[in-house]
Amino acid sequence: MNATRPGLVHAAGQDLNSMTVAQRDALMKANVDGLKPLQVVGLRPPRPLVAWEFNLADPHDQKALDYLANRGVDLDMLGALLMASGLIGAGHGRPLSWITYAGAYYVAYLLKIVTGGAPLPHDVAGFVGGMQVYLGQQVYDVATMAAGCPGMPVGLDRIAASLRIHLPWGSPRLAGAVCVRALLAFRIWKHGEFGGNVERFRGLLQGLQ
Template sequence: MLEIEMITKNYPYCAFDTEFPGFLRSSPRDALQEVRYEDLKFNVDRLKLIQIGFSFSDKNGNKPPVSTYQFNFNDFDPRKDAYVSASIDLLTRNGIDMEKNLREGVDPGIFSGWFTQIMIRNPNMKWITFHGFYDLGYLMKTLMRNTPLPSSLGGFLKGVRVTLRNVYDVKYMSRFCNGLLGGKLGLERLGSIMNVERLQCIFTISPL
């Protein structure tokens, strides 16, 4: 956390992504924003964040020597917490060890306390996500120490503005850029069109 605090002074752009136990309720693609938020709140309030990753850069895309950090949390227990089997199977196949998380993962309350202080000391951080409605929902829930999300979409967006200040959703932005298929594309396809190389990250685990 001390490393991250130092990094954000010169590399304030933070791309982030979350992993969670699936969707208990899903909205149709053409649903109104308010309906989509009702489902987001229903899911996020009842499910627990499993993992969050951050990657830092400056406004020109330059990165520090260590730029990417991944946190696995210790309070999701598939023996007693709600989840969708297909989602947990996918995460397990991609290397997330749920039992190890329970033993060695980060306490989300401790994480929230540290990370909130980083944000206070570095108010110019910029947040970057891709199709990040749920990423924002789980990040806000974690920073608010598992407080239920606001009852309305307007209340949620106000909370995001006050807490995170500057948020950029790349998928939404791509809708307005020539050659990006009107935003109807996934992250891998977007990277291919823009000639961005996909890199395999190697993580080292250290105590909090």
């Protein structure tokens, strides 16, 4: 899962590395609570893999909201549709793995969607707890994993090039293409660099921990 833009409206130029975990969490909460997810565009590669991206916008941009409403996008139904999909929550019946890249904000926006726009939890423990309730235990961030690979470059485009991952079906515009590259990087590392054992990266999100 990924988002097309990072969605920062507060302290966009601030150095996150100079902040404490609690400060990063507070900044993430302010940004995510101040923006509204607009649309989910999906891609389903060969089962059981699923990837999607979603767009973000200022909730006060009524023009954009009206445009999407006129196109038949029901913003209030996004969370309900995901909950009913069987992918979210304890009732999905089978353990799932969630793969993201630099994922603290993207997980936060997904929580925002599935909770119907409820404010994010007030602290890191609450956020992680919410992540586990809706997504389960198997959440992995490719950006965090890249830091555990000696010599691996920074940035998903460079990581994909280093691993010889090509854009899916040759199209950079394909919905979910960024997500697919993150997913393929995870699979390559899991069965190569880390010998099938990636548990030490479980639940560690770039931009938060």
